[in-house]
Amino acid sequence: MSILAYNGAAIMAMKGKNCVAIAADRRFGIQAQTVSMDFDKIFEMGPNLYIGLPGLATDVQTVQNRLKFRLNLYELRENRRIKPKTFMSMVSNLLYERRFGPYFVEPVIAGLDPKTGEPYIASMDLIGCPMETNDFVVSGTCSEQMYGMCESLWEPDLEPDDLFETISQALMNAFDRDAVSGWGAVVYIIEKDKVTKKMLKTRQD
């Protein structure tokens, strides 16, 4: 079993028309045993900026804490909200510092630029190699299933309500084909003036 599959996770983010959506499953398990169905893997880093952290659960929480610490210092020094692209660099640096003893997380970042409102999504491998795309990013134990679902369902310029349906169905159908992820899902739809958080009803097996 891979270290990244020890706890299991499924996270994806998609770009829409002036909005982005990020979604994750809610399972926390230790190999085959499910321990909790309300484990947070998506964290708020700014009013319009969210990061999803799939991978080893202990590293998910450590990276989130360390990142929040660095982000707070940045915002105190700069006296403004961080841009998503800069935040991506910050995460990349944090992970690459531990190039030879890495954190086992493969983050997914989704947000809107604080000034222009332009949507931004990016993902990274466990040592911080960034990948910015214009359609969708996926990360987790069922990444191959998620790639398949996203390639089929995603189309450009979806309105927030349609983007919600697309990302929810893509995520749920992907993690239903993976034994170690699932047990609930949460979707954040991030628009310029509001962020909507929805909990989905999914199979509990």
Next chain:
Amino acid sequence: MAAPCVEPSKGGFSFENCTRNARLEQMGLKFPKAYKTGTTIAGIIYKDGVVLGADTRATEDTVVADKNCAKIHYISDNIYCCGAGTAADTEMTTLMISAQLELHRLATGRAPRVCTANRLLKQMLFRYQGYIGAALVLGGVDATGPNLYSIWPHGSTDKLPYVTMGSGSLAAMATFEDRFKPNMSKEEAMKLVRDAIAAGIFNDLGSGSNVDLCVITKDKVEYIRPHEVANAKGVKQGRYLYKRGTTAVLSSETKKVEFDVIGTEVKTSAQPMDTQ
């Protein structure tokens, strides 16, 4: 978190997770693979300068992680570097050397030379004994003319008129060996590099997608991304949109985003009020 909460960010690598990771591996858990740029990268010296070329695929084992990644990295205004191997290593190494070279430029007051970038890269890669998996093609035009180097992960370098690196290097080198001549024109050189990268894209499984080119001369740099979209994505035959309301939702919360008020303007009417 126990011990010092404040992280001393001294820069450089941190080895704090190494013992824990070794124990995890002992438990029988497999170490995950990082993104590799399977890659075909190539460079050529022609009459007026250097042409660098690269494909745009990044793989995670056998899955294509990034269909359009940029493998030609900026080192300085007159020097660019293509990277093959572990994607994070090529990205970070080129960023670090670019920063070091800029400081060097400010300290010496001279335009940077390609041999300097080469020396900085090879000294760093040798220090890490090949553990930083970055195989690079470094090219640029400086005061001494056009220069092209290939740099291997263990720190050895070769200064040559044409070089290729990556998993598709054999396909690209076959093209070069067939058609390279010294002092080619710009069009011939661009066509040759494009053909070499295309050979890699179509014959090597680790390379794919588009061809990026970078033409560097004494006066300017043309960063052409993409030079050719060799593999266009097919058009979807159907729309698979779900009707709104299909997904079952257990609960929904909306949080309004507060806008930062940066200025307030109050306009009063032009005429003063009459008090009578």
